[in-house]
Amino acid sequence: MAGVERFAHAGATIVAERRGxxxxxxxxxxxxxxxxSVFADLARHLGDGEVVPLDLPGYGEAxxxxxxxxxxxxxxxxxxxxxxxVMQPAVVIGHSMGAQVALEIAVRHPEVVDRIVLVGPTVDPTARSAPRQLWRLLRDIAVESPRVIARGAREYVRAGPRLRAKFHAMLVHRPEDVLHLADVPALVLRGEDDLVALPAWCRQVADGLPQGRLEEVPxxxxxxMIRDAAPAARLIREFAGEG
Known part of the structure; x- marks a missing residue:
């Protein structure tokens, strides 16, 4: 199945692009x-199976x-x-704030999850404020390629004037309180040079998950998962049993 579809539930809508x-x-x-759109490179490298990138409500085209x-x-x-x-347990991959969503899916709806991958998970309890998170994001993206910066800037503009409220929703969530409830196979994936998701926090996340493990992408x-996603995709495929 392929194509773009909208799905509405409880007053909110997501946009899903189904490939393969x-x-x-x-x-x-x-x-x-x-x-x-930021998952274009990752989707190309995930190999066999169906790949379904989402726009969450109020982001992208949703x-x-x-x-x-x-x-x-x-x-x-x-x-x-x-x-x-989708109608089958999925490998749910969340990046940054998306890792918080993926975690909650595993906690609240384990029947729809085969396993989860938390890439650069937020929010570190030592940086649970907008200024600290923004400072980390700016420092991290400053060393990224112009293509990554341009794509990120475009998506932030599309996220609209309610971005502050969305940031608040991310910051008040406490993933550390529910890690122990996500009893599914879980991979915590961190870029070696990640200045947002620091090593100690990613280790805490992996150790707090009943079936968690931590890997780093040099x-x-x-x-x-945006720039040169092949190494991350390889680790994800190995974790999913395709390696």
Missing amino acids: HGERAYVLIHGIGMGR PEPARVLTMERTADLVAAYLRKR DHGHET
Whole structure:
């Protein structure tokens, strides 16, 4: 199956782009201010199976909901989509804020999840404020390629004037409180040079997951799935049993 589809549930809408087909489904959930377009390179490298990058409500081409969704409500929406449209337990891959959504899907709706991949997970409790998160993001992206910076800037503009409220929804979520409830195979993936998701926090996340493990991608920062996604894709495929 291929194509772009909209899915509405409980007053909010996501946009999903479905590519390929097969027994395995990879569902890609973007970070704050981003959209499904940032996964173009990763999707090309994931190999066999169906790849489904999403635009969360109010990002990319998905319309703004009446109210900004919490991480939990966003997880409920994505899980409803998986249940009704994908119809098989999926490898749910979340990047940055998307890792928080992926975690909550595993906690709240484990029946739709085969395993989860948390890439550059946020929010580190030692940096749970907008200024600290923004400073880390700016430092990390400063060393990225012009292509990554341009794509990120475009997606932030598309995220609209409610970005501050979306940032708040991300910051008030406490992933450390629910890690122990996500009892599915879980890979925490970190760029070796990531200045947003620091080593100690990623280790805490991996250790807090009942079936968690940590891997690092050399010579990559926080945008490890956007720029040169082949190394991240290889680790994800090995974790999913395709290596």
